[in-house]
Amino acid sequence: MRILGISGSLRRDSHNTGLLRAAARALPPGAELVRFDGLAELPPFDEDADVTPGPGPVERLRAAIAEADAVLISTPEYNASVPGVLKNAIDWASRPFPDNSLRGKPVAIVGASTGLFGAVWAQAELRKVLHHTGADVVDAELPVGMADYAFDADGDLADPELRERLRELVEALAREVEAPLATW
Ligand SMILES: Cc1cc2nc3c(=O)[nH]c(=O)nc-3n(C[C@H](O)[C@H](O)[C@H](O)COP(=O)(O)O)c2cc1C
Numbered sequence: 001m002r003i004l005g006i007s008g009s010l011r012r013d014s015h016n017t018g019l020l021r022a023a024a025r026a027l028p029p030g031a032e033l034v035r036f037d038g039l040a041e042l043p044p045f046d047e048d049a050d051v052t053p054g055p056g057p058v059e060r061l062r063a064a065i066a067e068a069d070a071v072l073i074s075t076p077e078y079n080a081s082v083p084g085v086l087k088n089a090i091d092w093a094s095r096p097f098p099d100n101s102l103r104g105k106p107v108a109i110v111g112a113s114t115g116l117f118g119a120v121w122a123q124a125e126l127r128k129v130l131h132h133t134g135a136d137v138v139d140a141e142l143p144v145g146m147a148d149y150a151f152d153a154d155g156d157l158a159d160p161e162l163r164e165r166l167r168e169l170v171e172a173l174a175r176e177v178e179a180p181l182a183t184w
Contacts, residue, residue, distance in 0.1 A: 001031040001177055003170075004068035008075040008086035008122075010040050015112040015147035016074035019166075022156050023072055023110065026167040028174050033072065036064050045091040058092045065093055065101035069177045071135075072170070075111045077122035087129065094133040103134035106176035108169055110142040112150065118143025138176050140169040 005024070007017040017035075024033040041057035043049065053059050065071060076083055094100050109126050111119030120143045130137050142165055144150050150158060157163040 001069045001174060002067065003027070003031055003033045003173065004064055004071045005033045005035045006039070006071060006073045006086070006089070007035070008039075008073065008083045010085060014076070015114070015144070015150070016076050016110075018151055018155055019074045019110055019112050019142075019144060019157075020072065022151070022163075023074075023166055023170055025156065026163070026170050028171055031170070031174050034064075034068070036061065038064075039085045039089055042085070042089055042092060045088050050095050052096070054092070054095075061089060061093055062101045065105060068105070070106040070108070070173050071102075072108050072110070072173060073126065075109065075119055075122045075126050077111065077113045077115075077117075077119035080121045082122050082125050082129070086126070090126075090129055090133065098134060100133055102130065104180065105135050106138065106173055106180060107135045108138045108140065108173040108176075110144070110166070110169065112144035112147040114147050116145045118145035118147075136176060136180055138169070138172050140165075140172050142166055142169050 005020040009016045109123050111123045113119040123141050152158040
């Protein structure tokens, strides 16, 4: 099973990219996490450029999503919402609507922030946006607050309870691949 990991942060030492690395170590047997690292190459969404085929980096994003069995997105919170680069990527991926690469795709959301609340607002916004694209968003979420102190020297979540919740979340995502929601 191939899970595409997307970090909403371009920062070199991003906690959200670190959270994806921790998730990769918590996967059930038979699952692999492949990171999409092309967010910075995506042009700003422009409906005039929304032609077929789209710009190269956009087609790479769409293909990466289409080829994955599931997607795991780790989002920072910028000003109580989703970072612009991540929203931009989802806007590109959402086209052509309704037959976009996210439609019916099992997706799970996690998030890390340096404040207390672990990007809960960004995760809620991302859930709303992904629902609109037709993605099959799993219920579980994982807010990792105080991210400067949340990881141990090996890059795993230091809090055993959070570590367990991350493991349960990726297992729920894998189960969703096996038994997706009925579409109506
Ligand atoms: C432009 C900007 C806005 C931010 N707004 C919030 C916010 O609304 N809530 C929050 O908890 N943290 C906020 N932060 C702090 C981020 O949680 C912190 O920078 C975090 O480490 C970003 O994720 P990363 O480590 O994956 O890059 C903001 C940071 C930036 C740069």
